[in-house]
Amino acid sequence: DPHHDSPNTIFALSTAAGKSAIAVVRISGPACMDIFASLCPSTSPPKPRRATLRTLYRPHTNEILDPGSIVLYFPGPRSVTGEDTLELHLHGGPAIVRAVLGAIPQAHSRHRIVYAEPGEFTRRAFANERLTLPQIEALGDILSAATEQQRIQSVRSSTSALSQRYEGWRAALIAARGELEALIDFSEDQQFETSSSELLRNVVVAVERLRGVLKGHVANAMKGEMLRSGISLALVGAPNAGKSSLLNRVVGREAVIVSGEAGTTRDVVDLSVDLGGFMVVLGDTAGLRVGDVAEGVGEIEKEGIKRAKKRVMEGDVVVVVLSVEETADGPQIKISPEVCDVVREVAGKEIIVVVNKMDLLPGATLPREVLDKIATSMPGLPPGRVFGISCTTEAGAGIQEFLNGLITIFKEMTSPVSSSASSDDWHESIGATERQRLLVEECIESLDSFLAHTSSELEEETDVVVAAEELRMAAEALAKITGRGEGAGDVEEVLGVVFEKFCVGK
Ligand code: GDP
Ligand code: ZN
Structure with missing residues (x-):
């Protein structure tokens, strides 16, 4: 069998399937020049590393498959896989792509020509020592990076x-x-x-x-x-404080049910969002019931509260949602002992506090005594971590300031710890x-x-x-x-x- 003494030549469409301006087909292995000769008969071979315009024909016929393709040839070992590689930049019509992919294995060659497995080009790059294993992992991250911070991170680790x-x-x-x-x-x-x-x-x-x-x-x-996996953010607060409303504001769409009836958010809903380039996983949680009301809590809701507590424990950042309430003595800010308990239990996590429904408070800013009360009931809360917001006013008062505060926390949390080694090393x-x-x-x-x-x-x-x-x-x-x-x-x-x-x- 003549196929046995040489590796397969692999080929695949490297760009997304479907209609596009250009589609790139990549070929790697010893049959590259045979494939070129079959698709582009009676023309001179492409110069290495130079873009060459060629008409592609169906092998053994004079039927034109693509009237103009850019052909790139990279002889091994100085190629992405370490083998001879050929790239065909085709017109991106689906039928052209299909015809060319069908024609490639028909090329005259003593080497076997097969469609590539997922990641097979990279596998060959590893086998030929063109890439290290950590570089390949970084490549995986580069391909799945969805936010700016993920992009920066993956690019940093892509070098050797x-x-x-x-x-x-x-x-x-x-x-x-x-x-x-x-x-x-x-x-x-x-x-x-x-x-x-x-x-x-x-x-x-x-x-x-x-x-x-x-x-x-x-x-x-x-x-x-x-x-990479997203900074996990948990919202805690009494029922009706406005957790779901805040979440919807942050996400910018009506993703979570907002309701005036206490206890609507029974389960934990996780949402991924991009905040200032950071991937953030937001969890809305069942409200932590306050005092005497707890007696009337149903079984399903109890389960919801249990899950909410668990979610808070798993979070990297805890957002405590307090709110202004209308009382007989005028608007007041209630800080329930349940919420303070949670804050105590999560000591060591990053905590940020919002006071929602500021629109109910005369004057737009938080009174000094409220800030002091929060500081004393939540000892250990770093300064500058309390934000007054309003979720129902049209512009969402204070929400941008709160988000900026969050992003500052994200930056602090994810900046590398330094040591005697140079800071560059730590970025890697x-x-x-x-x-x-x-x-x-x-x-x-x-x-x-x-x-x-x-x-x-x-x-x-x-x-x-x-x-x-x-x-x-x-x-x-x-x-x-x-x-x-x-x-x-x-x-x-x-x-x-x-x-x-x-x-x-x-
Ligand atoms: P959750 O139980 O903590 O998730 O609270 P929700 O987001 O469901 O909100 C409870 C109620 O408070 C709803 O009727 C909201 O419309 C209302 N609410 C939320 N945010 C504000 C706000 O900033 N100002 C006022 N006045 N009402 C709000
Ligand atoms: Zn809710």
């Missing part, structure tokens, strides 16, 4: 710099292990001498330093995960994926075991052997991140997961 850092850490661990192993050999004929314990001391110091760097990386990666950490972060945590665990082993005086040779083994496992966790090196394991599984979200043609 992140992979290089993982490689650097792994090299450091391998070097440390090498030093320990020298110690094992050395101790074979004599007891540990001062010199050898000093050597061990140096290894321990180096491992401790690396552990600190890895910890910082994990903290930043978690911030990055928040950017933001792009680390959850998979990478979990493996770094695995690495840290091994380093912790290593440090536990070496904290006391090592007397036995076997102690050193165990400690060296911890370093080997730590290095393997890092090898799994890049998919290269000793102990990297099966990258196929990882690639499968990454490519699930890739489309055909990428």
